[in-house]
Amino acid sequence: MIEFRGVSKTYPGSERPVVNDLSFEVPDGEVCVLVGPSGCGKTTSMRMVNRLIEPSEGQILIDGEPNMSMSGTQLRRKIGYAIQQIGLFPHRTIAENIGTVPGLIGWERDRIRSRTEELLELVGLDPGAYRDRYPAELSGGQQQRVGVARAMAADPPIMLMDEPFGAVDPITRERLQDEFLRIQDNIKKTIVFVTHDIDEAIKMGDKIAILKEGGILAQYDTPENILSAPKSEFVSSFVGSDRVLKRLSLTRVGDVDLEPANGYGDNLPRLSNRMSLKDALSEMIGAGAERSVVVSDGNVLGSLTLDAIRQLSGRTTK
């Protein structure tokens, strides 16, 4: 667990803090997304966790211990670190890049090698083909995969990710996000994830911390609650006027209570149970249908109506 306790950061020579009295907790195994406009101190807040930046006031506890209780380099070797610009070492091969932290903490060579292979497989790169290449020989998307693999190399319980999928095109980004969520489902790291993109925050976060200019925490809650009950004008304008649709995007068609499908004809639109309610709504409006049939691997699960979606989008329903 990561706890921010009254953390502030003011740079010398500046009167206004960039992070102002930040207090929140990130429970074990959860992804906490720090999101906000530029200048809201989200990256600064993240970098104070591994002390790339030292707070001016307050403290950050990791599993109950202040993060000042060991040296900065010791601390950083225990915390995964991935950034938007990736920062792979251009003069080291992919395998050497991934093996950086394990090497620093003294793993055996064989152990590093097998871990590297395992991680390359995990992020979807064939070890045989990529292990001995240099970063410049990889595409942007492949480099970001390596960046994430490198951050996970020594299996740190905590990871810091600063727009880790920010340097690639939207289609690749979405694929990387999906892959990462699938990986996170298994590894259950405690993650502080920084982005300026509210859609990414909603997709990736178990909790979202919305920060506003001057490093003030505007709201800290689950994506659901932030979308359904924004605490302030700032939050509701930041999440956007389409927050109802965003909320629908959080729920999959297969997860809602469906009506029985008995007796409905083949002319209705057929939706996959994996589809989000937002996409389902779009399909149904596009097809001009009031009702659709939900299927999973060809089996009919039930039927979904526009009315049901309308009700699910209301504030009172969860």
Added chain:
Amino acid sequence: MAVALATVALQSLEPEFFDWVWLRENFSEEVWPAVIGHLYLSLVSVGIALAISLPLGVLVARYRRLYAPVLFVTGFLFTIPSLALFAFLVAAGVGIGPRPVIIGLVSYSLLVLIRNVVTGIDSVAPETIDAARGMGLTNRQILFRVELPLALPVIVAGIRIATVTVIGIAVIGAFIAGGGLGQLIFDGIDRNFPTLVLTGAVMATLMAIFADVALLLVERYMRPWARRARGAN
């Protein structure tokens, strides 16, 4: 090829202008020691200059305020005419011989070497350093494992320029009895014997060209990552 061209050019001259027989008979006694002496002057000078420039360059890259004064001093040294500098060193009590020549050659190399060390370190992308720090490398590890290896090609480029410059200027060192190929040239002028003058000049030129090409190859070899990336595209 340069050797072939020079040979053809020399053979076409009047026989008394270039005495091949003399060269053949005296090569190992007069010419070869001068070549070795020249090599010694140049290598020792660049070596000492590098030993000064590397730590100083690293220091300047860390403490930017030092850069202007360091550039001023080394730039000033670089602008002094070589003959004047050698003469000054002799007058200042360093004496004659290889010592003042090496001091002079070192001071000429500092500017380009320090500048290339700093430029090389500067050329390392800030995100690479940030990632290194974020993963828990110490400052020393960042310097030796990330910054210097990545700066090495630029540093070698500096060594190349310094070496070629020094091989040229070392010729003048013979004026204060530093030895080397300049000695052949000065002797040749004294004895009115063009063969000596030409031999010294051609050997110095060949040495500079050879050093240039050799260090260029080293420079390329230092960047396997860039070479491979180009090959891949």
